[in-house]
Amino acid sequence: MHSVTLISATDFAGWRRAARHCVNMDVAPEHISWRVQGDVGSLFDSNLSSIEPTVESATAFTVPRSFLQLAELVILHRHAARFSVLYRLLWRLQREPQLMTLSVDEDVARANAMKDAVRRDIHKMKAFVRFREAPFTSPPRLIAWFEPQHHIVEAVAPFFMRRFPTLQWSILTPERSVHWDLKELRFGTGANKSEAPADDAAESLWLSYYASIFNPARLKVHTMQAHMPKRYWRNLPEAALIPHLIANATSRTEDMLHRTPAEPRRTRRPTRSSRTPSAAVSSNGDQDLDSLRTAVQGCRDCPLWKNATQAVFGEGRERAKIVFVGEQPGDQEDLAGRPFVGPAGKMLDRALVEAGVDRKLTYVTNAVKHFKFEPRGKRRIHKKPNEMEIAACNQWLQRELLAIKPTLIVALGATGARAVFGRATAIEKNRGRIIPSIEAAGGVHTTDVLVTVHPSYLLRVPPEDKQSAYERFVADLKLAQGYAGKR
Numbered sequence: 001m002h003s004v005t006l007i008s009a010t011d012f013a014g015w016r017r018a019a020r021h022c023v024n025m026d027v028a029p030e031h032i033s034w035r036v037q038g039d040v041g042s043l044f045d046s047n048l049s050s051i052e053p054t055v056e057s058a059t060a061f062t063v064p065r066s067f068l069q070l071a072e073l074v075i076l077h078r079h080a081a082r083f084s085v086l087y088r089l090l091w092r093l094q095r096e097p098q099l100m101t102l103s104v105d106e107d108v109a110r111a112n113a114m115k116d117a118v119r120r121d122i123h124k125m126k127a128f129v130r131f132r133e134a135p136f137t138s139p140p141r142l143i144a145w146f147e148p149q150h151h152i153v154e155a156v157a158p159f160f161m162r163r164f165p166t167l168q169w170s171i172l173t174p175e176r177s178v179h180w181d182l183k184e185l186r187f188g189t190g191a192n193k194s195e196a197p198a199d200d201a202a203e204s205l206w207l208s209y210y211a212s213i214f215n216p217a218r219l220k221v222h223t224m225q226a227h228m229p230k231r232y233w234r235n236l237p238e239a240a241l242i243p244h245l246i247a248n249a250t251s252r253t254e255d256m257l258h259r260t261p262a263e264p265r266r267t268r269r270p271t272r273s274s275r276t277p278s279a280a281v282s283s284n285g286d287q288d289l290d291s292l293r294t295a296v297q298g299c300r301d302c303p304l305w306k307n308a309t310q311a312v313f314g315e316g317r318e319r320a321k322i323v324f325v326g327e328q329p330g331d332q333e334d335l336a337g338r339p340f341v342g343p344a345g346k347m348l349d350r351a352l353v354e355a356g357v358d359r360k361l362t363y364v365t366n367a368v369k370h371f372k373f374e375p376r377g378k379r380r381i382h383k384k385p386n387e388m389e390i391a392a393c394n395q396w397l398q399r400e401l402l403a404i405k406p407t408l409i410v411a412l413g414a415t416g417a418r419a420v421f422g423r424a425t426a427i428e429k430n431r432g433r434i435i436p437s438i439e440a441a442g443g444v445h446t447t448d449v450l451v452t453v454h455p456s457y458l459l460r461v462p463p464e465d466k467q468s469a470y471e472r473f474v475a476d477l478k479l480a481q482g483y484a485g486k487r
C-alpha cells in the first residue's frame, strides 16, 4: 500500500505527477491512499510507503484532453475521494481508451457529477460575491465575504481581477483568501466573517439598484430560488428585499400595465452578439478593437442596454498616443452610434483644434457605453451613471486601453476620472498636471493620466465664466499634446 501527500487541496500538478508515476509503476487504484498535507492520519499510516508528488515519471503516456479538462475541475471538489476517483479513471484509461465516452460508467458519472458541482459553485461565486468598502483604508479597499462549497477561490480570482482591475479588493472565505493590489493576486489562509465589513456607504445604492432592476412582471419564484439558492442569502444584502419585492410584484405589474410609455421609438434594438466578450480575447490576452466593438453590443452586464439604442464604443486611431475618456454617450451619440458627436463633442472638437490636437490621431471613448436617460415627454434627459454601472462597464474601457496602449489617458470629468482611477478623483485638485504611471488595464501596462473637465461642463458654466473655463480646458489639452508628443 502506498500513500501520496499533496501540498494543498488544489495541488493538481502534484496529483498529476504522482498519478503518472503510479500508472507507470502499475500501482492499482485500491493500493494508493491520497491525502493533503495537514490531514489527520490514520493508525496504519506507518505501514504505507510514501510516493512523493514531486517525482517525475520516466515514461510518458497520453490521455484524452477531455480527461485533463475534467480532472482540473474535479480536483477542486470538496470530497476527499476526488483524487482516487480521478486516479481510477486514469488507470482504467490505459486499458479502456474509450472510457470517457461511457457516461453511464460509475467512475465517469461520479467524476462528471463532481465537475458539474464545481462549475455551479464557480458560477455562484461570480454572481454572488458582494464587495463592501473597508472603513478607514486609503486607497479604498473593497472586501467581500463568500462561502464557497468547493476549493474554487484560486480558479475564480482571475475573473475578479479582470473585472475590477483598477480597484483594490479582497475576497475572504473560511478556507482561503485572495487579495488584488493592482499588480498581482495574493492568496492567503482562510478568514473569519467578522473580518469583512458588515455594511458600507454604497450598500443603500446597491439595494436601490437591485430593486430598480427587479422586474415584477417576470417574477418566477421557483426559478429565482433555483438561481439564487437560499444558502447564499445570508451573505447577500439584497436578500432582505426579496420577500417585499415578491409580495408587491402583482400590484407593481398592474401599475406598469396602466402606465403610458413615454420613450421615443428606438431606431435599432440591440441584439446579442454571437461573439461574447470573452470570445473576443485572443490567445495572448490582447483584444482587437473591432472584435470589442462587435462584442460590446451583446453586453448585458448592467441594465443600461435595455433602453439605449445601441452600445457606443470608442473610435479613433488604433495606436493613438492620447485616449480621451468621457462619461457616457448622450442622446445624439446613442442614435449615431459614435462618441462625442453631440454638443459636447463639438465643444471638444473646437478646443482640440485650438490646442493643436488632431482628433483623428487620438482615440475618444466613454466610461459607460450605453446611454442612461430619463424619458420626459418625447425627450430623453441625460442621467449620470451610478457607481455600479461605471464599475460594470469598466471591463470595456480596460480592454480598449489594453488594445491601444496609449501614452496618456485624458480623463474628461468626474465619471471619466472615476473609471480611470477606480475611485472618486477631484477634478479641480488634480487637473493641470500629468499624474504619472497609474495602473491601468489590469496592471498589464502603466499609463500616465491627465484629468480635466468634461466639455459638457463648458456648456453649462455661467456666461461670464465661459471664456476663462474654455481657455483652461484648451490649456489642459495643450499640456496633453505637449506631453504625448514627446514620447
Ligand code: SF4
Pocket (backbone or CB within 6 Å): 296, 299, 300, 301, 302, 303, 304, 305, 311, 368, 369, 370, 389, 392, 393, 394, 396
Ligand atoms: S453600459 Fe456597459 S456594462 Fe452596462 S450593458 Fe452597456 S456595455 Fe454593458
